[in-house]
Amino acid sequence: xADEDVKLIDEKGIRLDGRRFDxxxxxxxxxxxxxxxxxxxxxxxxxxxxxxAVYGPREMHPRHAxxxxxxxxxxxxxxxxxxxxxxxxxxPDRRSVEISKIMSEALEEIVFxxxxxxxxxxxxxxVLEASAGTRCAxxxxxxxxxxxxxxxxxxxxxxxxxxxxxxxxxxDLGKKEDNYGEADVPLGMVPSSGKITLLQMDGNLTLEEYxxxxxxxxxxxxxxxxxxxxxxxxxxxTSLKNFEEMADDTEEV
Ligand code: UDP
Numbered sequence: 323x324a325d326e327d328v329k330l331i332d333e334k335g336i337r338l339d340g341r342r343f344d345x346x347x348x349x350x351x352x353x354x355x356x357x358x359x360x361x362x363x364x365x366x367x368x369x370x371x372x373x374x375a376v377y378g379p380r381e382m383h384p385r386h387a388x389x390x391x392x393x394x395x396x397x398x399x400x401x402x403x404x405x406x407x408x409x410x411x412x413x414p415d416r417r418s419v420e421i422s423k424i425m426s427e428a429l430e431e432i433v434f435x436x437x438x439x440x441x442x443x444x445x446x447x448x449v450l451e452a453s454a455g456t457r458c459a460x461x462x463x464x465x466x467x468x469x470x471x472x473x474x475x476x477x478x479x480x481x482x483x484x485x486x487x488x489x490x491x492x493x494d495l496g497k498k499e500d501n502y503g504e505a506d507v508p509l510g511m512v513p514s515s516g517k518i519t520l521l522q523m524d525g526n527l528t529l530e531e532y533x534x535x536x537x538x539x540x541x542x543x544x545x546x547x548x549x550x551x552x553x554x555x556x557x558x559x560t561s562l563k564n565f566e567e568m569a570d571d572t573e574e575v
Contacts, residue, residue: 361471369453393438
């Protein structure tokens, strides 16, 4: 909620970390970072660091949880005890159960779940360092990991938040902005179709402000989508290069 003592944006419109209202924190994504997982991704977003691993489709356990007509996407969001300055108590809490649920629901919107009856597609996200916006970072990384696993799906989800600080609408709130700002709206969408797969709001906005927030967040999702695609392309071209090198080695023998 708003705190009168903390000034989050100066007269020139510059935020605490030097960004303007419509700037994202730096984002880097790498696909295929884990050998044992079927798909994986590592993402850094400002000071957030998250690792996503996908296993499946595989037989769902326990069996009574199976759905005979489609696969179940089970996302598990976990914050490491060392991910925040005050030690986070290990294990699930209300917040991580909530984030796991909204991630599962969002991802079920893009995966062709009807192709895998009785199966489970497990998506694990470990937050190694957290500094606001981790649910958006987690969903963005999970989408890349699902694509890396070759799971049939309609497209990938990109996610970003926008909100309000010191009475102004801004993109991608940082930690202090999240703590002392007036509103935070995390959005997940499929940029190619405009389909919204996650939408939450913490705080209050007028209808006009809400429209501005959505416009900013949706614009950012399109940029993030490009970064996700680039990460997958890099992964694919690296695999192809390795394959070509292997073929060359075989020819030389
Ligand atoms: N946070 C924390 N301890 C916790 C949960 C959250 O320090 O147990 C911090 C963490 O930096 C997180 C931020 O508070 O990124 C904002 O949390 P929120 O619930 O708004 O989710 P997020 O913005 O990460 O999606």
